[in-house]
Amino acid sequence: MSLLRIENLAIGYRSRELVRIPALELSRGTFACLLGRNGQGKSTLLRTLAGLHPPLEGEVRLLERPLREHRPRELARRIAVVLTERPEIPGLRVHDLVAMGRHPHTGWRDVLDAEDREVVADSLRLVEGGHLTVRTLDSLSDGERQRALIARALAQQPELMLLDEITAFLDLPSRITMVAMLRRVARECGIGVVLSSHDLELSLQTADRLWLLPGDGQCVHGAPEDVVLSGALGRAFDQDNVAFSPASGRFESPAAEGPLVRVAVDGIAGAWCERMLRRCGFTVSSTSGAIAVTRSGDGRWHAAGLGAAGDLGGLERLLAAPHMPGPASAPQTAAGPRRSWADRYRKSR
Numbered sequence: 425m426s427l428l429r430i431e432n433l434a435i436g437y438r439s440r441e442l443v444r445i446p447a448l449e450l451s452r453g454t455f456a457c458l459l460g461r462n463g464q465g466k467s468t469l470l471r472t473l474a475g476l477h478p479p480l481e482g483e484v485r486l487l488e489r490p491l492r493e494h495r496p497r498e499l500a501r502r503i504a505v506v507l508t509e510r511p512e513i514p515g516l517r518v519h520d521l522v523a524m525g526r527h528p529h530t531g532w533r534d535v536l537d538a539e540d541r542e543v544v545a546d547s548l549r550l551v552e553g554g555h556l557t558v559r560t561l562d563s564l565s566d567g568e569r570q571r572a573l574i575a576r577a578l579a580q581q582p583e584l585m586l587l588d589e590i591t592a593f594l595d596l597p598s599r600i601t602m603v604a605m606l607r608r609v610a611r612e613c614g615i616g617v618v619l620s621s622h623d624l625e626l627s628l629q630t631a632d633r634l635w636l637l638p639g640d641g642q643c644v645h646g647a648p649e650d651v652v653l654s655g656a657l658g659r660a661f662d663q664d665n666v667a668f669s670p671a672s673g674r675f676e677s678p679a680a681e682g683p684l685v686r687v688a689v690d691g692i693a694g695a696w697c698e699r700m701l702r703r704c705g706f707t708v709s710s711t712s713g714a715i716a717v718t719r720s721g722d723g724r725w726h727a728a729g730l731g732a733a734g735d736l737g738g739l740e741r742l743l744a745a746p747h748m749p750g751p752a753s754a755p756q757t758a759a760g761p762r763r764s765w766a767d768r769y770r771k772s773r
């Protein structure tokens with residue numbers, strides 16, 4: 425039995441249809457990342473799947489029953505939603521917020537028993553938020569508040585978790601930890617997790633499935649690797665100054681065509697030297713180039729070529745070496761050099 429099934433779904437607003445999805449399934453134990461540029465409909469889709477926003481057409485089925493046929497209390501137990509809204513409840517303590525996640529389970533008594541309290545404590549531990557227990561929500565940083573809200577969703581012990589950009593305020597290590605935790609919870613607890621995210625590289629590394637809204641009214645879905653190889657990520661995100669590289673799995677600026685430099689250095693040091701040269705507009709080769717960069721056993725950098733040789737010490741001085749040519753200048757249009765925004769900015773000061 426599939427956990428979530430979408431059939432001929434059209435989402436959006438009366439004024440505008442955003443996305444049409446003929447068929448899409450989420451099975452138990454699956455961690456899916458929902459990607460797309462701003463305004464493509466990620467939040468609208470999550471809200472539609474949660475039953476908080478009506479579909480324009482079609483159906484969302486949870487455990488093979490249309491969403492609208494589930495009683496509200498049943499939905500509250502089965503689906504946990506973390507949206508981007510910031511709940512403002514003055515004086516509410518983190519522990520009490522997370523405990524709210526237990527309410528769909530406590531029934532008429534509405535009192536937490538020992539097991540409920542353990543679930544609350546476990547949920548806070550999972551988000552590394554144990555130290556926040558007695559803090560009030562209005563005293564938390566954005567990242568701490570996100571942890572508390574995720575803990576409330578975990579405490580709900582749902583079958584489906586829908587999370588909208590919940591890692592936006594977390595620092596990089598916390599984001600990686602949080603996404604890994606969500607994936608682990610999906611697998612170990614056998615629930616479905618859908619996370620909307622702008623963190624493409626992390627999504628590619630962690631998701632079991634990608635749901636991509638490329639902006640053409642469709643939803644491309646599949647294993648991350650299949651989605652990359654289909655070229656859909658490039659279609660969704662590429663623009664003039666940055667493009668997704670299927671080779672590296674990262675966004676990269678188009679390669680500059682500046683002076684050719686040969687880097688004769690292996691390993692990590694060579695890779696970082698190449699990065700610096702590319703960042704500064706040089707073309708890098710391992711086999712040819714009028715300038716050759718080497719590194720001696722003591723870690724010092726050297727550049728040879730154009731009749732000069734130099735012991736440069738650190739990598740930064742490589743660029744300042746007298747025999748290094750300047751990097752390629754910006755391409756000019758057929759109509760000749762145009763005054764750039766930066767030129768006008770400098771002139772106005």
Ligand SMILES: Nc1ncnc2c1ncn2[C@@H]1O[C@H](COP(=O)(O)OP(=O)(O)OP(=O)(O)O)[C@@H](O)[C@H]1O
Pocket residue numbers: 437439442460461462463464465466467468469
């Ligand atoms: N209540 C509404 N009525 C009409 N249009 C809306 C409404 N809410 C959102 N929209 C529009 O629907 C589109 C999709 O919005 P949505 O918030 O789902 O996008 P998103 O992919 O989550 O964007 P972001 O990455 O910026 O959060 C946007 O153009 C938005 O302006």
